[in-house]
Amino acid sequence: MPRRPSPSLLRALSDLLGVKGFSTDADAMAPWLTDWRGKYHGRAAAMLSPASTEEVAAVVRLCAEADAALVPQGGNSGMVGGATPDASGDQLLLSLRRMNRVRHIDVAAGIAIAEAGVILQSFHDAVLTHGLRFPLTLGGKGSATIGGLVSTNAGGTQVLRHGTMRALVAGIEAVLPDGSIFDGLAPLKKDNRGYDLRHLFCGAEGTLGVVTAAALHLVRAATARRTAWIGVESPETALALLRRLDAAIGRTLEGFELIPHACLDAVLRHIPGTRAPLADAHPWYVLAELAGDDDTALGDALEGQLAAALDAGLVRDVALAKNDRESDDFWRLRDSISEAERADGPALQHDISVPVDLMPAFIADNPVRLGAAFPGARALSFGHLGDGNVHHHVQPPHGIDGAAWIAAHGADVSRLVYTHVVELGGSISAEHGIGQMKRDILAELDSPARLAALRGVKHGLDPAGIFNPGKLIG
Numbered sequence: 001m002p003r004r005p006s007p008s009l010l011r012a013l014s015d016l017l018g019v020k021g022f023s024t025d026a027d028a029m030a031p032w033l034t035d036w037r038g039k040y041h042g043r044a045a046a047m048l049s050p051a052s053t054e055e056v057a058a059v060v061r062l063c064a065e066a067d068a069a070l071v072p073q074g075g076n077s078g079m080v081g082g083a084t085p086d087a088s089g090d091q092l093l094l095s096l097r098r099m100n101r102v103r104h105i106d107v108a109a110g111i112a113i114a115e116a117g118v119i120l121q122s123f124h125d126a127v128l129t130h131g132l133r134f135p136l137t138l139g140g141k142g143s144a145t146i147g148g149l150v151s152t153n154a155g156g157t158q159v160l161r162h163g164t165m166r167a168l169v170a171g172i173e174a175v176l177p178d179g180s181i182f183d184g185l186a187p188l189k190k191d192n193r194g195y196d197l198r199h200l201f202c203g204a205e206g207t208l209g210v211v212t213a214a215a216l217h218l219v220r221a222a223t224a225r226r227t228a229w230i231g232v233e234s235p236e237t238a239l240a241l242l243r244r245l246d247a248a249i250g251r252t253l254e255g256f257e258l259i260p261h262a263c264l265d266a267v268l269r270h271i272p273g274t275r276a277p278l279a280d281a282h283p284w285y286v287l288a289e290l291a292g293d294d295d296t297a298l299g300d301a302l303e304g305q306l307a308a309a310l311d312a313g314l315v316r317d318v319a320l321a322k323n324d325r326e327s328d329d330f331w332r333l334r335d336s337i338s339e340a341e342r343a344d345g346p347a348l349q350h351d352i353s354v355p356v357d358l359m360p361a362f363i364a365d366n367p368v369r370l371g372a373a374f375p376g377a378r379a380l381s382f383g384h385l386g387d388g389n390v391h392h393h394v395q396p397p398h399g400i401d402g403a404a405w406i407a408a409h410g411a412d413v414s415r416l417v418y419t420h421v422v423e424l425g426g427s428i429s430a431e432h433g434i435g436q437m438k439r440d441i442l443a444e445l446d447s448p449a450r451l452a453a454l455r456g457v458k459h460g461l462d463p464a465g466i467f468n469p470g471k472l473i474g
Contacts, residue, residue, distance in 0.1 A: 002069035002466050004090040005045045009066045013048060013092075016058055021049045021098070032076055032093060033085065036140075040081035040436060043089035044071070051098045053173060053181060053212040060210070061179030063092065069466050070094045072206035074116060074148030077140040079351065080435030082152065082205045082471050091469070096147045099212060102126045110218045111170055111187050116147025116211050123216075132218040135162040135254075139335045147211045153203035155431030157334075160386035161254045162219070164431065166202040171215030174201050177208070177462040185215045200457070205433050206468040208461045224295035226302045227255075227327035231282030231316040235360035235385070238286050241314045242386055245288065248305050252298060255289035257334050258385040266340040267333050274333060277319035286385075287334050289327070337382055341393060346402040347380075348394040348410050350417050354426035356388040363390065366420050370394060373416055374409055389430035392417060418445055434472045443473070 005013075014022040023029060029047045034040065048070075050056045063070055069091040073083040085091040096116040102123065103113040107130050114123055120134075120141040127134055138144065138156035148154075150172070154165045162168065170187035174197075184198050201211055232238045235258060242256050261281055268274055278285075290298045302320070309315040321327040341347055354362050367379040376397025383390040394413050396405040406413075418428045422445050434442050443451060454473050458465075 001067070002090070002464070002469060003067045004088075005063075005068045005092060006066060009062060009068055010046055012062055013046065013059060016062070017048060017050060017055065021051060021055070023047045023049070029093065032073060032095065035079075035081045035084045036077050037079060037081075040084040042071075042085035042087055042091070044085045044091055044093040045089055047093045047095055049095045049098045053099075053175065056094075056096075056099075056175045056210060056212055057179050057181050059094065060175050060177065063466060064177060064179055064464065067464055067466060068092055069469050070210070071468055072096065072147070072151070072210045074145030074151070075119065075140070075143040077143045078148065078152060078435060079349070079432040080429070080437040082433050082435030082468070083148070084436070086470055094210060096145065096210070096212070099147075103213065105130055105132070105218075107132065109187070110220075111215055112218055113171075113185060113213055113215050114146045115213045116145060116150075118146045120144045120146065120149065127218055128221055131221050133221045134168070134216060135219050136165060136168055139338070146214055146216070150202055150211050150214050151204060151206050152433040153431070155384065155387070155389065157255050157257060157384065159384060159389070159431075160256055161251060166199055168217045169198060169202055169214055170217050172198045172201050172211060173213040174209045174211045177464070177467050181212075182209070185213060187215050187217075203433070205435065205472050207458055207472050209467060220293075222291035223293050224298055225289055225291045225324070225327060226295070226298040227287070227289045227321040227330050228302060228306060229277035229319040229321075229330050229333075230286040230288060230306065231278050231280070231318070232284045232286055232314065233282075233316060234284060235363045235381075237314050238284060238385055239356070239360055241286060241309055244309060244314065245305055246386075249290060249301050252290045252292045252301070253288065254291045255287065256386040257287040257383060258390065259285045259287060259334060259337070259382050260380055261285070262380055263337045263341070263382050264333060266344050267336045270340040270343040271332075271336045274329075274336065277330060277333075278317050280317065282316050287330055289331075334382075338391075341380075341395075344395070346396065346406055348406060348413055350392040350394070350414065350428075351389070351430050351432045352392055352417070352421045352426060352428060353387070353389040353430035354421055354424040356386070358424050358426075359385060359388055359390065362420065362424060362426075363392075366392065366417060369416060369420060370413065374413060376400075377413065388426075415441065415444075422446075436471055439470070439472060439474060
């Protein structure tokens with residue numbers, strides 16, 4: 001069991017890291033002791049900010065010898081409290097933000113090596129100067145870091161075509177709980193030396209060690225894109241449209257987001273400078289985007305397929321972005337949903353996935369189950385229909401104290417949602433991780449075989465339990 005850091009350990013860490021890398025100042029640590037949602041608040045004995053992999057390894061060796069717990073943290077933009085220390089004040093916050101170098105970009109191979117503290121937007125900018133792009137993006141790209149994205153196996157809006165972070169990781173450098181350095185950065189296409197440690201760290205949430213750098217797959221920068229805002233009748237017709245576009249257009253279809261009118265309405269009410277792309281309201285909308293090299297070919301393909309979909313009754317109306325500014329305006333509507341919802345009041349947020357073909361049924365059936373068990377509860381589903389992942393938010397009934405309702409019923413509401421997801425063969429966490437928010441419900445609902453395997457891996461690599469205790473599997 002981890003122990004409280006002793007004064008001698010703190011002195012040794014201070015000597016190792018110096019003024020820039022070691023702090024016990026309450027004001028300096030305060031912004032990093034609360035999660036992005038403001039749901040979890042912790043304390044730390046100190047904040048450690050190493051500047052190199054070697055310094056990380058030295059920190060871990062000292063802490064391993066003293067059985068002191070470490071909580072790795074990147075941009076602190078996670079959604080499940082996975083990078084927040086507990087309230088004891090006995091844990092050490094290990095910040096990777098000073099490790100912010102893009103070490104190497106191999107243009108010919110389409111590979112870049114970035115340290116854990118590199119901010120996603122900065123990485124996008126760095127590779128773009130070489131005519132390349134990193135095909136993963138999300139709303140928090142201005143604060144999310146490469147290490148955090150790897151550790152949570154982040155998704156975002158381009159998973160449909162390029163996969164999650166795990167699919168984009170070609171190699172990993174990490175410090176193990178004994179302080180040894182695992183150098184797996186070589187982007188080997190074939191490597192049969194047993195378990196794939198590279199993928200093991202993707203989604204481990206800092207419980208098996210700390211990711212210090214990653215080799216990442218890049219693709220050629222798209223010189224053209226075409227974006228459409230599409231009114232549809234239902235998630236069923238949206239899925240039919242997805243199948244049609246995917247079959248006809250193929251790899252240039254990179255984004256396919258599903259949005260209910262209630263979400264658009266909230267954005268228009270709360271986010272200044274936004275406007276509805278279509279003149280009339282529709283029950284649901286699809287935001288579809290193509291990316292490639294030939295603007296004319298993209299436009300012809302998208303317009304032709306949407307015209308056919310209109311004739312087939314799959315589409316009610318379409319707005320096509322005329323330029324990048326209009327495309328950005330469409331995406332701003334999608335990316336502002338969470339902000340607008342917060343302005344509307346508290347909600348229970350569920351990041352779930354089910355098999356793609358079952359998603360329309362889940363979206364239709366789950367609100368019925370919720371209404372029967374919790375009269376007046378409202379459910380909104382939006383997000384990445386193409387990869388079977390929606391953000392399923394449950395709002396309290398109108399006209400009551402929403403915070404009090406969530407305090408009284410939140411756990412049971414989430415259990416109902418997650419039980420339904422598991423019944424359909426889905427996952428209670430599609431892209432945000434488990435952290436501390438979903439740890440107990442994972443232990444309650446998930447397969448005993450999966451839980452036993454997770455615990456076995458954790459105990460094998462971190463028998464003293466010093467890495468991110470209380471997260472993922474306890």
